[in-house]
Amino acid sequence: MIRFKKFEQNEYAILIRNGKVVKAGVGMAVIYDTRLCGVLVMPTTAFNQSAAFDDIQTADYQQLNVQCDLVYRIADYKKAGDIFDFAYTNEGVYRRKLVDTRAQMARQVANVLKTEVIRFIRNKKLREAVICQDELAKWLGTELAANEVLEDMGLKIVAAAVLGVTPRPETAKALEAAAREQILKEQDDAIYVRRNAAIEQERIIKENELNTELKVIEKQREKKERELATERMTIERRQEIERMQQKHELDIAAEKIEADIKNENEKIKLIDIKAGNDRKVADTKAYEKEIMLKTLNVVDIEIVKALAIAGMDGKTLIAKAFNDIGARADKIENLNITPDLLQNLMER
Secondary structure: OEEEEEOOOOEEEEEEEOOEEEEEEEOOEEEEEOOOEEEEEEEOOOEEEEEEEEEEEOOOOOEEEEEEEEEEEEOOHHHHHHHOOOEEOOHHHHHHHHHHHHHHHHHHHHHHHHHHHHHHHOOOOHHHHOOOHHHHHHHHHHHHHOOHHHHHOOEEEEEEEEEEEEEOHHHHHHHHHHHHHHHHHHHHHHHHHHHHHHHHHHHHHHHHHHHHHHHHHHHHHHHHHHHHHHHHHHHHHHHHHHHHHHHHHHHHHHHHHHHHHHHHHHHHHHHHHHHHHHHHHHHHHHHHHHHHHHHHHOOOHHHHHHHHHHOOOHHHHHHHHHHHHHHOHHHOOOOOOOHHHHHHHHHO
16 A cells, blocks of 8 residues: 655654665655555654652662653664664554653663662762762763663663652651751851850950050050150250359359469469568668667757747647647646637637
8 A cells, every 4th residue: 555644843754665774854755655665753852751769779778769850862763763663554553652652762761760870879878869969960961871771772861850869758857867966066066166266356355455555565665765765865964064064163163263363372472562562661661760760869859849840830739739738737727718719729
């Protein structure tokens, strides 16, 4: 029976005659004799495969539930056609058969997936396994891409994702308890560390304050030392000035004393000269008096008196007269001196 079929653009058709591929392509239109030819039709779109395995065992013999999701497609249509039934007879039969074929492919992919998951998890302990989701996804992407079983079936993994790695409920509770204890311990450790940090910070602050106080004290001491040094220099300068003033005053005083001594010496010399002169004058006068006395000794006293009287003025003569009256008062019986006489004598 001769038939004509135009396949969809997402279908890859292979026309086989006597066991040999005659024609193949995507969205191909064929005219074939059903008695001599066969047609294989395979989807070109990717398939999504979700799987959950609850009997995966870790290295420490703990059971895990692993949920994965794969995207794969047919990479080699000839190999896939040899393994799976994609024979096309008519549209209705083919669609029903395709469901079973896809289920068969899914089982094969799931078996390969589980094998790889087991290989990975069996080397991990429970605590490592429950947190290895990203690592497992990366592992599956690498290992499934190079898996020989999938390659022999003409399948290729497009993407691999791990949705979850969870332990059994009782194991999860134990892990939660252990984790809770660890968290509490870490919390206590954090509090301890924080307190220690606070104590250390307080110590640093107090140490800084003490260092600041010591620096302030040191600065004050240095300031005091500078003030004392300045004061000492001022005192020394003042003392130096006073010493210089005292020395100057002493020099002036010494010069004055020296001048006074010189003056005194000059005075002494002058006094000695004057004394010598006075002595000479006195000697001269004494000599003159001696000569006069010697002369008077040979001269009559009355003559001397007469000479003396002759050289006297009126007042002196009156005084001498009263002197003579006084000398002979015992011999005078009555002496009258009138006021007019005294007035006259005083006017003279």
